[in-house]
Amino acid sequence: MKKKIYFGTNLKMYKGNNEVIHYLSELGKLYKQHIQNNNIELFVIPSYTALSDATRLANDELDNLVIGAQNMCHADSGQFTGEISPVMLKELNVKLVMIGHSERRHIFKETDLEENKKVLAALKHQFITLLCIGETLEQKEYSISDEILRMQLKIGLHNVTKEQIPLIRVAYEPVWAIGEAGIPASAEYAENKHAVIKQCLSEMFGEVGLDIPVLYGGSVNPTNANELINKQHIDGLFIGRSAWNAANFIQLMKNALEALSQNNQYQNNEFATTASKLIEYLGGKQNIVALTHCATRIRVVLHNPENIDKNKIEKLPLVKGLFSISNQYQIILGKDIVSMVHSQMQIQMP
Ligand code: PGA
16 A cells, blocks of 8 residues: 655745635645645645635645644633634634644743643644654754654653544654754655654554654755655655745645655565565475565475575575575565565565
């Protein structure tokens, strides 16, 4: 199954109601013309004052366009002058709430404990809940980025239940990469931090924690988007400036999706080649009695173990090792590729 891809934009305090209406109409029209992939979640997060019209328009324009709010009060109602409650957002048909954007944390001094209260309130009201996390430049220079990310996740998502996981999204946005003065993180750096985030989520929630989509944000632009989206642990892109013009946003998505599909094709070819070589070096189809796999290995039972060419199997680029127990052979492959190579072998030996 193809993995779902997430694209989102936070409009910050830039577009008023009229501009948002114009932007969304344009986005809806261009999306239908240019984006064929239907396994996408697309969200737009305007200012509060545009939410009412935005949700109505999203409903009419595109059924997979999710409208989100930039912040929310943790309480349903009360003496919180100037705040907006989850109940009020529900009334407007808002589907997503963003919590803990870097500008909320650093300009408005929101803490992880506050973000956690908001996350729990958003989930209680069944909002898709986008928790933003990211280290500052200073924290990066002290080499405590991983600790900061783990802390923001562990506090921010404290007391979230496994049942609520399908509603959670995480945006990793290094503070030093955001906005006009931001320096985009390299794809390698982002991928490394996404792996840390996924690891932490799996420690917190077990294997289902890995289902939480993690988006990269911070100076995503047309030159780095394709490389970022092709990284294994990056499930989507969260974009500011480069998405505020609808045509540019659509072009960026279109290019990123094309780059992704080219890469998938390339990988499929690589898996298919490895599979056919494996069949050949195992002594051909007729020598394979049984073929199964577990998380990291392909297991084969051979008619005649003498027909196997161990040397050649061990030299295949994707193969990490080979060992045998009587006539059963186990071929060790990377965790994420074993099922791909296995299914290619099945296709090639009906
Ligand atoms: P940027 O903003 O893409 O303009 O850096 C990202 C964000 O603040 O979410």
